[in-house]
Amino acid sequence: MTKLTVNGVAHDVDADDDMPLLWVLRDLVGLTGTKYGCGEALCGACTVHLDGHAVRSCVTPMRRAAGHAVTTIEGLSPAGDHPLQRAWVELGVPQCGFCQAGQIMTAAALLAENPKPTDDDIDHSLAGNICRCGTYLRIRAAVRKAAGI
Amino acid sequence: MNAPGFVSFVARLVALGLAVAACAGRPPEAPATPATPPGAAPTAAASDQLLAPAQFAAITDPAQRSQAMFVEASRVLTHARCVNCHPPDDTPRQGELHALHDPPVLRGAADHGIPALGCNTCHQDRNAQLARVPGAPDWHLAPRAMVWLGKSPAEICAQLKDPARNGGRTLAQIHDHVAHDGIVAWGWQPGADRRPAPGTQAAFAELIQAWIDTGAACPNEEVKR
Numbered sequence: 001m002t003k004l005t006v007n008g009v010a011h012d013v014d015a016d017d018d019m020p021l022l023w024v025l026r027d028l029v030g031l032t033g034t035k036y037g038c039g040e041a042l043c044g045a046c047t048v049h050l051d052g053h054a055v056r057s058c059v060t061p062m063r064r065a066a067g068h069a070v071t072t073i074e075g076l077s078p079a080g081d082h083p084l085q086r087a088w089v090e091l092g093v094p095q096c097g098f099c100q101a102g103q104i105m106t107a108a109a110l111l112a113e114n115p116k117p118t119d120d121d122i123d124h125s126l127a128g129n130i131c132r133c134g135t136y137l138r139i140r141a142a143v144r145k146a147a148g149i
Numbered sequence: 150m151n152a153p154g155f156v157s158f159v160a161r162l163v164a165l166g167l168a169v170a171a172c173a174g175r176p177p178e179a180p181a182t183p184a185t186p187p188g189a190a191p192t193a194a195a196s197d198q199l200l201a202p203a204q205f206a207a208i209t210d211p212a213q214r215s216q217a218m219f220v221e222a223s224r225v226l227t228h229a230r231c232v233n234c235h236p237p238d239d240t241p242r243q244g245e246l247h248a249l250h251d252p253p254v255l256r257g258a259a260d261h262g263i264p265a266l267g268c269n270t271c272h273q274d275r276n277a278q279l280a281r282v283p284g285a286p287d288w289h290l291a292p293r294a295m296v297w298l299g300k301s302p303a304e305i306c307a308q309l310k311d312p313a314r315n316g317g318r319t320l321a322q323i324h325d326h327v328a329h330d331g332i333v334a335w336g337w338q339p340g341a342d343r344r345p346a347p348g349t350q351a352a353f354a355e356l357i358q359a360w361i362d363t364g365a366a367c368p369n370e371e372v373k374r
Contacts, residue, residue: 040280041271042252054265059280061273106265113264125265128252 002066006031007075013062021065022046022057025072033073033101037130044129047102047109048072054109056128073101076108083146084108091142095133103129107143116147191217199224199348202359215363222356223302223368228346230336234290235297241290245344247298260290276340283343285335292316306367320361328354 037045
């Protein structure tokens, strides 16, 4: 058994240490907000936090998460009112929405380290998160809104 | 042998010839052997192997022997698995043609990426076999001062000996780094379909030690790999 702490809740997980964290979260813990996109760390849809730092859960083995705090989109804010989530709603960022959990989790990690990012900072840090609907301009605007800039 | 392999093989023969010509006086003529007979120049190793220091014994001048061994070691130092993370700018490279890293990433202030997009956002402590993402402990770019991509063996040699451009290391620490560092080791175990560096980490470290022991002489600028 591997002990994981996900969104502040302890879980004993019976799985291979190399199992991607994404599938542990979705299939074993039951948190399906984190999405599978490419499986090769190329799209960012599966982004979650390990101790506050963004990681691509599709290529992160479960063993790396043991003993660390895992945060998913469900745990970013218990009430779903994180400044980024509010900005996302107010600006109507999502279209199909599939990539948005990853976008928000990456943006949250950015703002935690850099509360007042420039447009270049936003573009660079979210460069690994792909949106096939092309909502990039609204994503950037929402990050700026959440940052109060 | 395919065309690029043949070109590489010929280039290595030429480079070795330049490095040892003054001493050996005749071109390579025999297959590689564990020890080079007196008076014979070392013959180029197979493309996936490195010559051992003993195979340079026929070069009696220590400085020339040192130069020749560094040229052989530079087959690793200029290999795609190594230079792709020693870029001249802030973007790592990928593949044999040194394509820009995809997805686009940046060096960051500490060579470990930028906020929310660090190297370990994706890279793990070992290769991810199914996803093909390369990994090793503490995956990161070489510091900005350590540019190898596009540099000649002579330029890389000068860098390795310059504490201002080698991380403040002594030659002994350089040897320890190449012999034991986890990211260096990855060059020979790159995973997926990536071509490993020639030889082994131990063989490379042995060459570097022999280069140091013979005075750490740098090759002439015209020697290219």
